[in-house]
Amino acid sequence: MGPHGRPDINPYDRDIDMTVPLTFLTRSLGDIPMRLTADDRFQLESETFLRLMRTVLNDEAHAELSATLAPLRTFGPDDLAETGVSLTYDPASLAVVVVQVRPDQRAVEDLFAPPRDDLNDVNLAPAALSAYVNVNASQTYLWGAEDQQRPTINLDGAIRFKKIVFEADASLGEEFGLQDTNYRFARNYARLVYDEPEKYRRWFAGDLDPEVRGQQSFVQMGGVGVARQQRRFNTFRAAVLQGNRQLVVQRESTVRFFRNGSLYRELRLQPGRYDFSSLPLLAGSNDVRVQVQDTTGSVQDLSYSQYLDPIDLDPGDYEYGAYLGVTSQQLGRAPDYRGSPAFTGFFRKAFFNRPAIGIGFQASEEVQALTGQTQFVLRDGARLLIDAGASRSNFAGAGYAAGVAYDRFFDRGGLADNFSIRADYVSPDFSNLSNPEGFNLTAISMTGQYTRQFSQNVLATVSGSYLKGRQDTGDTYRIGVTAFYRISERWTVRAGADYAGFPSNFAIGSGFSANIGLVFQPDYRRRAEARYESRDNLAELSYVQSGLNELDSVGFGGVLTRRDDAVQAQGFASYSGNRFDASLSHAAFGPSLSSIDQLQATSVRVGTTIAFADGIVGVGRRINDSFALVHAHKTLGDRSVVAGASLAKNNYLGKSGALGAAVNNFLASYVTQSVQYDVENPPTGYDIGAGVVRVRPPYRSGYALRVGTDAFISATGTLLRGGEPVSLAGGRVTLLDLRDGENPQPLPFFTNSVGRFAISSLIPGRRYRVETYGNNGTIDRGFEFTVPADNSGLVDLGSVAAGSTR
Numbered sequence: 001m002g003p004h005g006r007p008d009i010n011p012y013d014r015d016i017d018m019t020v021p022l023t024f025l026t027r028s029l030g031d032i033p034m035r036l037t038a039d040d041r042f043q044l045e046s047e048t049f050l051r052l053m054r055t056v057l058n059d060e061a062h063a064e065l066s067a068t069l070a071p072l073r074t075f076g077p078d079d080l081a082e083t084g085v086s087l088t089y090d091p092a093s094l095a096v097v098v099v100q101v102r103p104d105q106r107a108v109e110d111l112f113a114p115p116r117d118d119l120n121d122v123n124l125a126p127a128a129l130s131a132y133v134n135v136n137a138s139q140t141y142l143w144g145a146e147d148q149q150r151p152t153i154n155l156d157g158a159i160r161f162k163k164i165v166f167e168a169d170a171s172l173g174e175e176f177g178l179q180d181t182n183y184r185f186a187r188n189y190a191r192l193v194y195d196e197p198e199k200y201r202r203w204f205a206g207d208l209d210p211e212v213r214g215q216q217s218f219v220q221m222g223g224v225g226v227a228r229q230q231r232r233f234n235t236f237r238a239a240v241l242q243g244n245r246q247l248v249v250q251r252e253s254t255v256r257f258f259r260n261g262s263l264y265r266e267l268r269l270q271p272g273r274y275d276f277s278s279l280p281l282l283a284g285s286n287d288v289r290v291q292v293q294d295t296t297g298s299v300q301d302l303s304y305s306q307y308l309d310p311i312d313l314d315p316g317d318y319e320y321g322a323y324l325g326v327t328s329q330q331l332g333r334a335p336d337y338r339g340s341p342a343f344t345g346f347f348r349k350a351f352f353n354r355p356a357i358g359i360g361f362q363a364s365e366e367v368q369a370l371t372g373q374t375q376f377v378l379r380d381g382a383r384l385l386i387d388a389g390a391s392r393s394n395f396a397g398a399g400y401a402a403g404v405a406y407d408r409f410f411d412r413g414g415l416a417d418n419f420s421i422r423a424d425y426v427s428p429d430f431s432n433l434s435n436p437e438g439f440n441l442t443a444i445s446m447t448g449q450y451t452r453q454f455s456q457n458v459l460a461t462v463s464g465s466y467l468k469g470r471q472d473t474g475d476t477y478r479i480g481v482t483a484f485y486r487i488s489e490r491w492t493v494r495a496g497a498d499y500a501g502f503p504s505n506f507a508i509g510s511g512f513s514a515n516i517g518l519v520f521q522p523d524y525r526r527r528a529e530a531r532y533e534s535r536d537n538l539a540e541l542s543y544v545q546s547g548l549n550e551l552d553s554v555g556f557g558g559v560l561t562r563r564d565d566a567v568q569a570q571g572f573a574s575y576s577g578n579r580f581d582a583s584l585s586h587a588a589f590g591p592s593l594s595s596i597d598q599l600q601a602t603s604v605r606v607g608t609t610i611a612f613a614d615g616i617v618g619v620g621r622r623i624n625d626s627f628a629l630v631h632a633h634k635t636l637g638d639r640s641v642v643a644g645a646s647l648a649k650n651n652y653l654g655k656s657g658a659l660g661a662a663v664n665n666f667l668a669s670y671v672t673q674s675v676q677y678d679v680e681n682p683p684t685g686y687d688i689g690a691g692v693v694r695v696r697p698p699y700r701s702g703y704a705l706r707v708g709t710d711a712f713i714s715a716t717g718t719l720l721r722g723g724e725p726v727s728l729a730g731g732r733v734t735l736l737d738l739r740d741g742e743n744p745q746p747l748p749f750f751t752n753s754v755g756r757f758a759i760s761s762l763i764p765g766r767r768y769r770v771e772t773y774g775n776n777g778t779i780d781r782g783f784e785f786t787v788p789a790d791n792s793g794l795v796d797l798g799s800v801a802a803g804s805t806r
Contacts, residue, residue, distance in 0.1 A: 223325015
């Protein structure tokens, strides 16, 4: 106890201001300003406390707490006496701890919530205007050939202005026709895209790649389209049933969740309310039991049954797509829109208490097709899926198609089995947009598979397929079994056998075949395999080490294959530079190892990217979605900045220089992520900021990130009063000589136990005043100083007496 009748939490005889974490149970709620008073009390800022307690208290309790603290700018634990919330200060961890919240005041806590994409964490906005173009050039050289294929150049990229994106892909290369070969430029696609992420909706205009479902067929179109799909905009959505399952724990308890008789998770919970509707369920029927055992030994059970519809939608969610335009007469390069005007679209809806359904419609002047989907969720983790379609064509008349599938998941307490089977029938005259003539060579197709997990190291799969052909094409069938044995973390052996039958006019032989393989994979980058297959007397050795999206990363590998009548060898390598990436491969073919050099081919590819964002330009490696250009402030002179994880380990993504800003080419849209940066050999004391910013990129967007600022100076020194160091003093630093339009916030000031201080974010040539806090909220006179105009980063003020001027 201290001299004031309280625990001695402040050994100094003056008020101390600091920022400390506010904690509850095992988690930190955030940082909060706190004042330790000279008489061993602590006071917190009311506004910040209410904000941080929002996740702990329910609406009613938070409103009551807000009413209590509304008249108070700061408060102490005694002010919470009637609220049901109690606090304490822990000097050992320098943290304020929320000791107690009544169970009826607790907000509902989701025990199985997926990761939260916190939009409040984003602190950098995308550029209003950004663009990039990827350029890839490739060439293959055939050794000994007189005529060589000319190089192929691919261009793709996007321009984004505010919320509208124009994206395109084109190529220059040889096109092989029936009569001759042309070397020409071709547009692969060009379209406008407009996103409404808050509605999970995307609009298209131009070359379309329509999404299809069920028995629908894909056809390339030129026109307009719209699609709604939550998965595209919400990566962290929970693919589980969202119901209203809550648990109220009155005393500290051990809670066990059993799913279909197997223990899923055991948790130790404090008194409060908990939501477990996000408990991951299995496809089909689920028997859930919740067992609660409190500190008294009392045990309570809660049991219920629930099913999960395994369609790729959240229960209650829906998706749709609608596309209207002119169909293309060819797939691949340069779409040819001389087809008929057409429409294709679908709508799917998932329900809470009944199976999901889907409908689709495709129509043109020549053909119309209506399709539908539904499924019945059965007991024991099983479902029955039904697909159907009907069509009418000017060429083939009426037709239909139908499919049925059954799958089941077996949960065996840590081990899992899967069984699935599907059968489809297509009538001779079933038509759609890509097949208006109803040309269907396959009448019936059937596939089935059963996977058994015998242990964590042994897995086996039995699979089979059957195709019944039309017009004398014959039938095809296959049945096989494959087993995997995990010898260790690095070694796996695979063995199997199959029996296949093919139509007699096929070159592939029928009959029995066996195979075996040995895989060595020491990490996710390196993989080696040796395998043998008896059907073609095929033996193969391969090794691959993949590269990384980092500066000077190298990947390489090779494959050696031998059959009865042919041998093939291929080696390849890739390199990721600062401004480009490249790959090289060489292949050799021959009837035997001794004559493997009969045919040889060497391929080279080089790619680069030019990117622009709000006036900043950078050259780097390929961009697939979004990007950031990291560039230096003028105060850094000609020093380079880097984008990536670590300058010391040289594993960054890009580096600035003569070809512009450093390029971070690895950002994904609609996901909150970090952009890290650093400076090469910065001036001593130069303040580059936190070294990381958080972004949530829109589709194909760009960022311009400037490293450095006018306020880059840091100052250090020792504060003295009466010739003695002033320890653990808090205060503020204020800019005195303000200029037009400036209204900066005061900077925090504090000293350590021996009176040392450090102040960052100071502007060269400007004057500042330092003030310290005294007892009971008073302001003591500190000192004034001027930052030298010609300083490069660090000012040493030495020993500074309170009340002095520098």
